[in-house]
Amino acid sequence: MNKTQHYVQGKWTSATGEGKPSFDSVTGEFIAETSVEGLDIPAILHYGRTKGGEQLRKMTFQERGNRIKSLALYLTKRKEQFYEISYRTGATRVDSWIDIEGGFGNLFANASLRKLFPNQPYHVEGDPIDLSKGGRFMAHHILVPKKGVAIHINAFNFPIWGMLEKCAVNWMAGMPAVVLPAPVTAYLTEAVVREIIASNILPEGALQLICGTAKNIFDTVESQDVITFTGSAATGRLLKSHPRIIQESVPFTMEADSLNASILGEDAVPGTPEFDLFINQARSEITVKAGQKCTAIRRMIVPENLMDDVQMALGKSLDKVSIGDPRLKEVRMGALVSKDQVNVLKGRVQELSKSAKIVYGDLEKITLIGADDKGAFVSPILLREDNPFANLAVHETEAFGPVSTIMPYKNLDEAIELAQMGKGSLVSSIVTNSDGIAKDYVINAASHHGRILVLNRENAKQSTGHGSPLPLLVHGGP
Template identity: 50%
Template sequence: MTTQPQILRPASYVYGQWHANADGQTLYDAVYGRPVAVISSEGVDLAQALAYGREHGAALRKMTFHARARALRALANYLMERKEDYYQLNLLTGATRRDGWVDIEGGIGTLYSYASMARRELPDERFLPDGKVERLGREGTFVGRHLLVPREGVAVQINAFNFPVWGMLEKLAPAFIAGMPSLVKPAPQTAYLTERVVRDIIASGLLPEGSLQLVTGDPRDLLDHLQEQDLVAFTGSAATAARLKVHPNIVARSVPFNAEADSLNASVLGLSVKPEDPEFGLYVKEVAREMTGKAGQKCTAIRRAVVPRHLVEAVTEALKKELSKVTLGDPARDDVRMGALVSVEQRERVQETLQHLQKEAEVVISGVRDLLGGDRDKGAFLDPTVLLCPNPLTARGPHELEAFGPVATLLPYDTLDDAVRLTKMGRGSLAGSVVTHDRAEAGELVLGMASSHGRILVLNRDDARESTGHGSPLPQLLHGGPGRAGGGAELGGIAGVKHHMNKVAVQADPTTLSAITREYVVGAEVREDTLHPFRKTFDEIQVGDSLLTHRRTVTEADIVNFAALTGDHFYAHVDEIGAKEGIFGKRVAHGYFLISAAAGQFVWAAPGPVLANYGLENLRFVEPVGIGDTIRTRLTCKRKIRKDLRAGEEKPTGVVEWHAEITNQREELVATYDILTLVLRERDEFDPPAEKGAEA
């Protein structure tokens, strides 16, 4: 990075076109302090942009969850092929390639994760039945269920400067899967990297027009034009979040506002840990890594290192040794481990906070080290700094002031209760961690900290090899926290998708509710056919197709033979005297015999479209079945799930979920469960072309 970079002019993408300005805010390279970009949102009609998103969002809402997932996965592949372009711009932000990997490939990985979760956990529909069917009347003719449908507005996403790629994609992915268009507002300092990724997304043509808009520069009056169906997702400082969430228009229109704010995250070293234990070394490395990754500019970074008082000196010396290995300078160099803060202004803010922290804490690790490239004056470099607060239970600064850079404060403690209290003094955190191999200690600390944290990592010798670390949010889990951390959440698996949807309670008769949800509801009308349902292909089977089997009387021989076959000689089945004294007052058939007998009643023995039993769910035994009782089974198609044809597979398939009900001679329900079967289907437009000679 010794040549003058080209001046970039990141544009906004609104109402189907790119909009750039010659003049605007100048951004500077974080390493050498040279002009790198000019951004502006002047001339962008923000009210029109929101209206455009609401109108064109209809195309996105018409797609099913699975169609959106396929588009998201294709987009992830497209962006991954272009990742090197993003890594080059990443260097201008002051981040190393390793830091960029978390942002760039971590962000793209979030698209993959949400695509997989949607295909695995959501139906191939435009709506999501949520929870179980509730019986609202005594006779079962009046039932209710919740449905989730996409909000018909725009998800306005206001992002922080530290993760210009991941920060955008972590919000875009769940919104897109939910069927809600996004309007992205990146922080100005790194907006040029966000814009480069958005350019590729738009150029790919993989997302419906209007699914994604971008506003670089000042958001001006954006929040004034929000409506009731819109929502806001914010990532940034707690102070800014507190100001935005009480915007008059947001309050007046009850616009959902989700805040994920920077917090004073703590990591606790267990009281039981000794300097020679693996956990001691893991703790020191984790604190050092969180201090120096992204030059400490992470909302989840460790700001407070909570350590046993008798280990303070040992931890300080070990941290000093670990941090001495960190080389500082131009992130384009292979021998540099830590780059610069995002801007000189950001460095000045961190230095100012450091001055305030030193009123209650002393600096124990610091020192200016030689730069390996970069400009010490014009660049935004800051050396790692560790402070020690001797009386953290009475201090305020370490629990209220965040130096958003390579800074951490050591907080000594004497008891586990004190350690928990110290973590809570941060008034709510995104992430916390506990480093110990003592399970009882881990339990006490985790449960003590849980109410004030969004996520807690327990790190020890057993999970260290696979652990992603204290500060790594994962798409499957919550990324957010209470109190100072904003009270909201990003990611969180399918919960992140549901956040973008409206929940409505639908009340109807079972047949109508089945028609609306396209899932069989117990008590709804069924269709019986002369053709056995197991002789139908996936495409031929319809929800509500049903089979009522022949009857079978359970005999003593059935029970004895099943006990001999399985080795299950539980007294209620085989001991006449014990069974009479038990809760049933007689010998009863094994529950699993009933399931096996039911399978014998409804299975079609000859080869056909049904390839395999895929699983059994929601099993309940309701009434006992004794010797001489007669059972029969009703099998009804509950729902269908198309499976993608994977590489190497020749036969396209789908999963059919069947609802089974076993009743006795008095038509009383004795057992109920759901069966999943793997069934052949016809090829469709989403399948790859069949290889020559392959079977359809």
């Protein structure tokens, strides 16, 4: 049986034992299985700290940055092979562009940071601090690499970008990485890592790949290691409480469920460019990657007198979205990553629909182009929650797919309060042509969101949109 392979301790290897199968999300065809049985996890981490870490730490910022840039150029030349594999995850060409070339873009962006640093393995940060009156006793802050390994536990939705956005940062900082992609799409991550290793651009040991869930990965972490996790909040909290992490005080960064909100300004009535921008952005965030983005809009907060207008306009816009085989040019939305994820999504929508009403789409009916029910397809779903202050499910339950909910507000203070009821998100946006409305929202909502996009007729053509993380900015929640 075909198995995804691991790249550890300088070689490609297959684990023993029965693994977790992955399937083509469009055709249902078996692709491979992932297993970590038999891997020597402590030895893998030690290899990274020593073989990879020792070489990276000796390199200057300029050398690291130039290597990363060379890698970005190398991978970009080979991008088409990754698009072909990415179709099997259910992603369209546009969806895959975010993952593939967005991932390579992260390498370019982080490589460019070398211009801010000296041609040294360390960095003297800021101006000297005078600790005496005569300038004879002074202090400096310096930055040096940690002598550990960066462990990245990634989500299924961005198997390339999710890896490279993290690795680019730690390579630039002089730290090696051990990457654990989600098993269901690990075959795509493996394909990219094969090219990275074949390039010989990075020092040996700078990157190791474990395709699967290594439950003992934290048992031997050390105080100089760092951990990043992308996935569900429940899983993240469980991992973060691992006794070894607590004992060694290992930094743990978590990017988890995020009920991102987009607000339609009171001035953005039908007929204005802002109303149209709001509808177009909402459709895009629902359908791109079939809604499987951590930054997707889950809550649309609109003036109560515009609820019907938004519902009707968005429904008409979603009617134009063709669903099916993502390889076909006429298809605008592909599949979810797996049948299992479809079942999870349906369960979450059913939870939401106990109080909210489904006003667009059907969980059981869908028209497909070039595909059938063997694939993990679902219809876009739009819900309407008319009492969002009393019914809290919409602020607490995320349906990770092409699902969003509209809800009303009476004034901007209510809109801000509703946005904050999500208890913190990666991103929020407000669509308005009023500088006053935009300013009031940003200042009062900023505490609860990692990033706020202000969208209007002036910046729309240049804007990257609500859901696009930008490598030059800090990406995370509040």
